[in-house]
Amino acid sequence: MQFRPALLLLAAAVLLSPLPAFAHAQLLKAVPGVGTTVTTAPSITLAFSEPVEPAFCGIALSDAAGKTVPLGKPASAADKATLVAAVKARLAPGTYTVTWHAVSVDTHRTQGTFAFTLAP
Amino acid sequence: MTLQGALVTARALHFCACAILWGGGGLLWLLRSAPGAGAGPRLLRIAALLAAFSGAAWLAATLVIITADYGSLVDADAWAALWSSSFGPPWAIRLVVLAGAAAFALAGRPMLLPLLTLCGGALALDQAWLGHAATGSGANGAVMIASDALHVTAAYAWTGALPVLGWLVFRGADRPDTKRALALFSTIGILAVAAILATGVINAAFRLDVPRQLIATMYGQILCIKVTLFVAMLGLAWINRSLAAPGRSPGMGATCHGLLVGVLTETAIGVFVLSVAALLGTTAPPL
Numbered sequence: 001m002q003f004r005p006a007l008l009l010l011a012a013a014v015l016l017s018p019l020p021a022f023a024h025a026q027l028l029k030a031v032p033g034v035g036t037t038v039t040t041a042p043s044i045t046l047a048f049s050e051p052v053e054p055a056f057c058g059i060a061l062s063d064a065a066g067k068t069v070p071l072g073k074p075a076s077a078a079d080k081a082t083l084v085a086a087v088k089a090r091l092a093p094g095t096y097t098v099t100w101h102a103v104s105v106d107t108h109r110t111q112g113t114f115a116f117t118l119a120p
Numbered sequence: 121m122t123l124q125g126a127l128v129t130a131r132a133l134h135f136c137a138c139a140i141l142w143g144g145g146g147l148l149w150l151l152r153s154a155p156g157a158g159a160g161p162r163l164l165r166i167a168a169l170l171a172a173f174s175g176a177a178w179l180a181a182t183l184v185i186i187t188a189d190y191g192s193l194v195d196a197d198a199w200a201a202l203w204s205s206s207f208g209p210p211w212a213i214r215l216v217v218l219a220g221a222a223a224f225a226l227a228g229r230p231m232l233l234p235l236l237t238l239c240g241g242a243l244a245l246d247q248a249w250l251g252h253a254a255t256g257s258g259a260n261g262a263v264m265i266a267s268d269a270l271h272v273t274a275a276y277a278w279t280g281a282l283p284v285l286g287w288l289v290f291r292g293a294d295r296p297d298t299k300r301a302l303a304l305f306s307t308i309g310i311l312a313v314a315a316i317l318a319t320g321v322i323n324a325a326f327r328l329d330v331p332r333q334l335i336a337t338m339y340g341q342i343l344c345i346k347v348t349l350f351v352a353m354l355g356l357a358w359i360n361r362s363l364a365a366p367g368r369s370p371g372m373g374a375t376c377h378g379l380l381v382g383v384l385t386e387t388a389i390g391v392f393v394l395s396v397a398a399l400l401g402t403t404a405p406p407l
């Protein structure tokens with residue numbers, strides 16, 4: 001059993017090395033940002049922790065009254081982990097809610113919702 | 121049952137069935153003298169059919185969950201989107217292999233045993249592309265896929281051989297083919313355990329950032345349960361190994377009975393481990 005210390009060392013080296021963590025697609029960053037106030041919102045951009053499958057992803061935008069704002073079909077950017085949907089209407093100042101769902105390349109679905117405010 | 125529950129159940133059944141094809145089929149194949157009739161070969165045929173049904177159920181549950189719509193099961197566009205996604209090709213390959221295994225099983229000829237075993241091996245490898253190991257890219261991505269594929273292959277080899285070994289011991293621990301099977305299994309077991317340990321550590325390192333997440337997150341806690349069951353299996357394997365040691369005469373009453381109980385208990389824990397793996401694979405690792 002002389003190989004045991006070597007195995008333990010390898011295990012320790014692997015566990016302690018800074019490897020990137022891979023998970024379901026989690027929202028890392030959004031533009032407009034979560035809870036922020038912005039002056040313009042020509043599109044909704046969502047950056048995820050994983051590559052996503054755009055065909056199974058969706059983004060919806062609604063105003064403070066709950067009325068749906070038309071958006072373009074979400075497309076993924078070159079990194080495959082970012083979704084962009086164009087806003088197809090002129091937005092009046094106010095609070096807006098983004099509701100999204102995403103399917104990562106690991107076959108798992110995640111979803112979430114957040115708000116941002118458009119300042120005049 | 122919730123959709124998520126159906127998904128995990130289908131995956132657990134599927135993992136057990138695929139394990140029997142690869143591990144159980146492999147053990148019978150290595151024995152060569154395997155008879156065409158009896159509970160062992162019959163178990164393989166049942167496993168092939170169960171693998172096909174549970175695999176289809178896993179895919180159906182996946183499609184319903186990712187579209188949040190039962191209607192997508194009969195929606196050609198939803199299926200087209202699935203086949204053209206990154207997990208479409210591995211799923212298509214899996215369905216072809218499953219259909220092949222079911223056809224071989226229904227043909228019921230003993231000489232098809234190697235084909236059933238190879239189907240089990242292909243299913244073990246293919247699984248790496250249907251989960252968290254598929255989220256990497258570049259060199260990291262290749263290591264994740266390779267590590268996960270080896271992990272599943274080794275786990276199936278060990279856990280799947282157990283029910284067939286139990287059947288052989290039940291038939292007669294003193295029979296020459298049973299003795300040969302016990303010797304073969306002890307080699308398979310050592311190789312499998314080494315591979316499972318090494319790749320398990322690598323997989324965990326990719327999913328978790330800091331050891332604290334092992335207790336602080338749901339993913340880590342389920343992983344801890346899996347490791348605990350794995351250690352229990354190891355302990356039991358150690359006891360079984362000493363009961364089956366060539367010095368002992370397994371044919372002698374108490375030892376033979378003890379060995380059978382030991383192997384069946386190890387099988388039961390194996391089913392548990394695969395079920396926990398089925399749950400773990402659908403749980404979100406911590407960010």
Ligand SMILES: [Cu+2]
Pocket residue numbers: 023024025104106108252402403404405
């Ligand atoms: Cu996931």
